[in-house]
Amino acid sequence: MGQLSFLQFLRNQLKSFPPPTKCDLSGKTVLVVGANVGIGLEAAKHFARMQPGKLIVTARDAAKGQVTVSTIQAQTGFGNVHSRVLELSSFASVAAFADAFEKEEERLDIYVYNAGISTRQYAVTEDGWESTLQINDLSCALLSMLLLPRMLESAKTSISRPRMVIVASEVHFWATVNDEERASPRILDKANNKEYCEASAMGRRYFFSKMLDVMVVRELAARLPSDSPLIVDCVNPGFCSSELGRNSSLIFRAVSYLLQFGITRTPEQGSRQLVWAALGRSEKEDELRGAYVSDHDVEEPSDFLLSEQGAKDQKRIFDEIIETLSEVSTKFKAVVDKYLAE
Numbered sequence: 001m002g003q004l005s006f007l008q009f010l011r012n013q014l015k016s017f018p019p020p021t022k023c024d025l026s027g028k029t030v031l032v033v034g035a036n037v038g039i040g041l042e043a044a045k046h047f048a049r050m051q052p053g054k055l056i057v058t059a060r061d062a063a064k065g066q067v068t069v070s071t072i073q074a075q076t077g078f079g080n081v082h083s084r085v086l087e088l089s090s091f092a093s094v095a096a097f098a099d100a101f102e103k104e105e106e107r108l109d110i111y112v113y114n115a116g117i118s119t120r121q122y123a124v125t126e127d128g129w130e131s132t133l134q135i136n137d138l139s140c141a142l143l144s145m146l147l148l149p150r151m152l153e154s155a156k157t158s159i160s161r162p163r164m165v166i167v168a169s170e171v172h173f174w175a176t177v178n179d180e181e182r183a184s185p186r187i188l189d190k191a192n193n194k195e196y197c198e199a200s201a202m203g204r205r206y207f208f209s210k211m212l213d214v215m216v217v218r219e220l221a222a223r224l225p226s227d228s229p230l231i232v233d234c235v236n237p238g239f240c241s242s243e244l245g246r247n248s249s250l251i252f253r254a255v256s257y258l259l260q261f262g263i264t265r266t267p268e269q270g271s272r273q274l275v276w277a278a279l280g281r282s283e284k285e286d287e288l289r290g291a292y293v294s295d296h297d298v299e300e301p302s303d304f305l306l307s308e309q310g311a312k313d314q315k316r317i318f319d320e321i322i323e324t325l326s327e328v329s330t331k332f333k334a335v336v337d338k339y340l341a342e
């Protein structure tokens, strides 16, 4: 499926999937980024029920993290849950988190980057980026690359392969890179430009950011050596009733509210997709390399991403992300140079 009509979207919403099958996660460390509410919290609970060696969740502050830990412990009976503070609108926070993780955590086997925002309001972070671009994409790429060496290290002492799961969305089917962005010296700078963001760009920004997530996963998987043990995929949880729309327009929230009565999935139902992307298809894991996962299966991403132009834009955007983040973190640059092909 390289396209997604509204009718198909509705049909997808009506599909149902069983709760995750329990896997043996003993000795494994699982990290869920953005786990204090919504789909991330529910995914973390599913992992907790499988009793991993250790479960780490992130929240923006220590108090939210503590509540998350207590909730997971109370609802699953699993004790070895720990929270770490991570603010994704700050590259300094991401770098500090990754440094602390490297020093204090022995391994990382399953990593789920779930955090994200959806907003039409232009806001700029302390690093000068439009907040959606930074939280959904740039911090995702930064954190994922900084944690990648620990995941590869963990693969050496595990019979199963590490998985890196980025939470994307089917709305990427409704996004593209437009001519104006493409004509700019850097697509990312155009997308980040304040005047540009005042126009219709913010209306489609969330879709664009989720397309970038799919691009990053596809390009990262393509640039890792073909014999790398690391599986990188992205996943669509489906349209779920969560707090994601808290900053959306009144109309969007009204439509979402009405849709809730018919077709939205609960965050728990959405989280089943994340768990599948992290643990499913274990008998043919290579099929998940760079895959777009939806409805418990590997699906084709959008026609645009599969097109020649989409492939060029994807490579260009990935290079721009590398260029941007190399200026933010020398460690990021070192990881890229060591582990990724050009």
Ligand SMILES: NC(=O)c1ccc[n+]([C@@H]2O[C@H](COP(=O)([O-])OP(=O)(O)OC[C@H]3O[C@@H](n4cnc5c(N)ncnc54)[C@H](OP(=O)(O)O)[C@@H]3O)[C@@H](O)[C@H]2O)c1
Residues within 6 Å of the ligand: 033, 034, 035, 036, 037, 038, 039, 040, 059, 060, 064, 086, 087, 088, 089, 113, 114, 115, 116, 117, 135, 167, 168, 169, 170, 236, 237, 238, 239, 240, 241, 242, 243, 244, 245, 267
């Ligand atoms: N809900 C849907 O219909 C749907 C559909 C497709 C894809 N998705 C994707 O699924 C993921 C989870 O969404 P959700 O629906 O569960 O949304 P949610 O309830 O709003 O949860 C989002 C999570 O991201 C965290 N987060 C947001 N900004 C952050 C920041 N600056 N630093 C650190 N953490 C931050 C939130 O923490 P706070 O609570 O502190 O803000 C929260 O833990 C997102 O990537 C979203 O794009 C959702």
